[in-house]
Amino acid sequence: MKVLxxxxxxxxxxxxxxxxASRGELRGQSIDTLVLADVVDPAQVDxxxxxxxxxxxxxxxxSVSSVxxxxxxxxxxxxxxxxxxxxxxxxxxxxxxxxxxxxxxxRCRELGTKPVVVFTSSIAVYGxxxxxxxxxxxxxxxxxxxxAQKAIGELLLNDYSRKGIVDGRGFRLPTISVRPxxxxxxxxxxxxxxxxxxxNGQEAVCPVDPSFAHFYLSxxxxxENLIKGAEIPEEDLGxxxxxMMPGRTWTIGEIVEALRNVCGxxxxxxxxxxxxxxxxxxxxxxxxxxxxxxxxxxxxxxDESFEDNIRYYLEDDKPAA
Amino acid sequence: MKVLxxxxxxxxxxxxxxxxASRGELRGQSIDTLVLADVVDPAQVDxxxxxxxxxxxxxxxxSVSSVxxxxxxxxxxxxxxxxxxxxxxxxxxxxxxxxxxxxxxxRCRELGTKPVVVFTSSIAVYGxxxxxxxxxxxxxxxxxxxxAQKAIGELLLNDYSRKGIVDGRGFRLPTISVRPxxxxxxxxxxxxxxxxxxxNGQEAVCPVDPSFAHFYLSxxxxxENLIKGAEIPEEDLGxxxxxMMPGRTWTIGEIVEALRNVCGxxxxxxxxxxxxxxxxxxxxxxxxxxxxxxxxxxxxxxDESFEDNIRYYLEDDKPAA
Numbered sequence: 073m074k075v076l077x078x079x080x081x082x083x084x085x086x087x088x089x090x091x092x093a094s095r096g097e098l099r100g101q102s103i104d105t106l107v108l109a110d111v112v113d114p115a116q117v118d119x120x121x122x123x124x125x126x127x128x129x130x131x132x133x134x135s136v137s138s139v140x141x142x143x144x145x146x147x148x149x150x151x152x153x154x155x156x157x158x159x160x161x162x163x164x165x166x167x168x169x170x171x172x173x174x175x176x177x178x179r180c181r182e183l184g185t186k187p188v189v190v191f192t193s194s195i196a197v198y199g200x201x202x203x204x205x206x207x208x209x210x211x212x213x214x215x216x217x218x219x220a221q222k223a224i225g226e227l228l229l230n231d232y233s234r235k236g237i238v239d240g241r242g243f244r245l246p247t248i249s250v251r252p253x254x255x256x257x258x259x260x261x262x263x264x265x266x267x268x269x270x271x272n273g274q275e276a277v278c279p280v281d282p283s284f285a286h287f288y289l290s291x292x293x294x295x296e297n298l299i300k301g302a303e304i305p306e307e308d309l310g311x312x313x314x315x316m317m318p319g320r321t322w323t324i325g326e327i328v329e330a331l332r333n334v335c336g337x338x339x340x341x342x343x344x345x346x347x348x349x350x351x352x353x354x355x356x357x358x359x360x361x362x363x364x365x366x367x368x369x370x371x372x373x374x375d376e377s378f379e380d381n382i383r384y385y386l387e388d389d390k391p392a393a
Numbered sequence: 394m395k396v397l398x399x400x401x402x403x404x405x406x407x408x409x410x411x412x413x414a415s416r417g418e419l420r421g422q423s424i425d426t427l428v429l430a431d432v433v434d435p436a437q438v439d440x441x442x443x444x445x446x447x448x449x450x451x452x453x454x455x456s457v458s459s460v461x462x463x464x465x466x467x468x469x470x471x472x473x474x475x476x477x478x479x480x481x482x483x484x485x486x487x488x489x490x491x492x493x494x495x496x497x498x499x500r501c502r503e504l505g506t507k508p509v510v511v512f513t514s515s516i517a518v519y520g521x522x523x524x525x526x527x528x529x530x531x532x533x534x535x536x537x538x539x540x541a542q543k544a545i546g547e548l549l550l551n552d553y554s555r556k557g558i559v560d561g562r563g564f565r566l567p568t569i570s571v572r573p574x575x576x577x578x579x580x581x582x583x584x585x586x587x588x589x590x591x592x593n594g595q596e597a598v599c600p601v602d603p604s605f606a607h608f609y610l611s612x613x614x615x616x617e618n619l620i621k622g623a624e625i626p627e628e629d630l631g632x633x634x635x636x637m638m639p640g641r642t643w644t645i646g647e648i649v650e651a652l653r654n655v656c657g658x659x660x661x662x663x664x665x666x667x668x669x670x671x672x673x674x675x676x677x678x679x680x681x682x683x684x685x686x687x688x689x690x691x692x693x694x695x696d697e698s699f700e701d702n703i704r705y706y707l708e709d710d711k712p713a714a
Contacts, residue, residue, distance in 0.1 A: 181483075201529070212532065212548075213551070217552050227535070311521035312534045
């Protein structure tokens with residue numbers, strides 16, 4: 073089996089590659105080749121099978137053709153222009169997030185091999201005028217260009233799957249926390265920082281008050297779900313192959329309590345509470361009252377507690393002191 | 394005020410043009426120029442203002458630029474590859490229905506004039522795994538490429554409106570009946586034929602039984618709604634500018650009863666009841682239990698009775714004997 077990860081250089085892509093390396097198989101077949109493709113050459117990953125790295129610009133059909141061939145059995149399409157950048161650069165967002173997805177699907181159509189395509193959509197497809205709770209039947213009314221482009225990707229994936237061109241599966245990722253690495257300019261950055269930085273002896277700013285609620289998933293569970301997502305029997309997917317990936321709703325107060333429960337009272341002293349109206353203006357529109365029934369029924373799972381999210385970070389990602 | 398109808402040669406485009414001609418104004422301003430654009434040069438329409446006709450291929454950005462200029466205040470985007478053809482020719486459907494919509498929106502972005510864009514979506518965006526009744530909050534799970542492309546058009550229209558590039562309004566058209574003209578190869582063709590052909594002394598085949606229910610709107614009400622749709626104050630549209638256009642659900646039995654009520658017992662004798670499994674296989678998947686609450690609240694309306702649909706046909710469209 074040959075697996076391709078488009079976006080193989082990113083946080084999720086690299087973790088997924090490592091997980092595939094340790095499993096050695098997917099969908100009941102041993103992996104022969106893993107291709108990691110990204111806009112810049114992805115980091116290599118040690119594996120008991122061949123790992124190739126490649127640069128790929130999904131906005132360019134020829135570049136897409138160079139990484140997907142008739143032997144490609146499973147494609148993870150993780151690459152995207154993220155929300156802040158897609159909002160600032162409308163052309164780039166549509167070029168990569170809409171036309172890039174189209175290019176991948178069209179390449180599969182050209183080959184006629186019907187690979188499995190696992191597409192990462194986002195919680196950002198929700199918003200606007202819909203009532204809570206958000207269920208599998210809820211209208212997608214995104215309030216960012218990124219969310220609109222992901223919702224379009226879902227429609228394309230469903231249509232190309234219905235036509236038998238690909239065996240598509242789309243999963244709307246919750247906010248991933250605790251993310252390793254450094255803070256970034258995403259409005260959600262603090263949702264990892266307030267745990268991660270204190271655990272590494274650094275101060276972090278929390279721009280919202282403890283009652284702020286959101287919908288989270290740990291990186292470890294996200295990877296498990298992406299692997300399960302490729303393995304769901306096609307006949308169980310029904311007429312809508314795109315669904316919310318499970319997660320859980322916690323308030324910031326509950327997250328900080330979990331930090332105390334796992335690591336004692338010291339780390340939270342490094343959290344500086346400082347309301348930031350610009351961040352609040354963005355994150356306040358995000359939806360968190362979500363019931364991911366379909367994905368749960370198909371065997372995908374959420375974290376049991378935020379204590380678990382923190383333990384996973386300590387086990388998987390915390391840099392050695 | 395300058396109004397452009399893209400798809401100005403079709404049934405809805407021509408009726409809309411005639412209605413604008415008789416009103417002389419739109420959005421409280423008198424119309425100076427009406428441009429009718431279509432893939433083939435549209436028929437002229439008599440009006441108290443200038444009417445220009447133009448050929449336009451919306452898949453070609455240069456062609457789109459030739460019909461939209463800085464003076465264009467309102468654009469009706471009615472042009473589309475219809476369901477049967479979009480299902481057979483995937484390339485053409487995406488080229489016209491997705492990229493064509495994008496080209497119109499991009500031209501507006503280039504001009505920076507924020508015109509009103511009235512987009513006709515379709516009841517075909519509904520389908521698949523959603524519960525009845527269909528409400529404003531219902532997930533779009535189209536089961537045709539046409540439906541997917543219309544749902545993508547809605548997302549584009551909402552996103553470009555949110556960015557302030559256009560003032561968009563999208564309306565999902567019910568099945569239009571009684572359509573004038575000849576039967577066509579659409580699976581829904583009989584939904585007009587069983588009224589129209591008997592009223593013109595011809596036989597018509599009804600391929601479903603009298604209990605078959607569907608969601609209808611007369612051409613006259615459709616045009617009224619498209620005009621009101623352009624006139625809704627922008628601030629009333631909220632965060633989702635796309636909505637189901639009102640219509641009503643009737644069974645074929647009720648439709649035939651309406652025919653009897655308006656025209657007596659003779660015409661229905663020309664209906665030949667002959668179940669056609671291939672037609673049934675398509676139309677049985679269509680949704681009809683629909684609550685178009687948002688559009689009703691904004692002042693759009695449905696027909697009061699199917700008797701009205703028949704009277705409108707007799708008044709507006711029936712060829713002289």
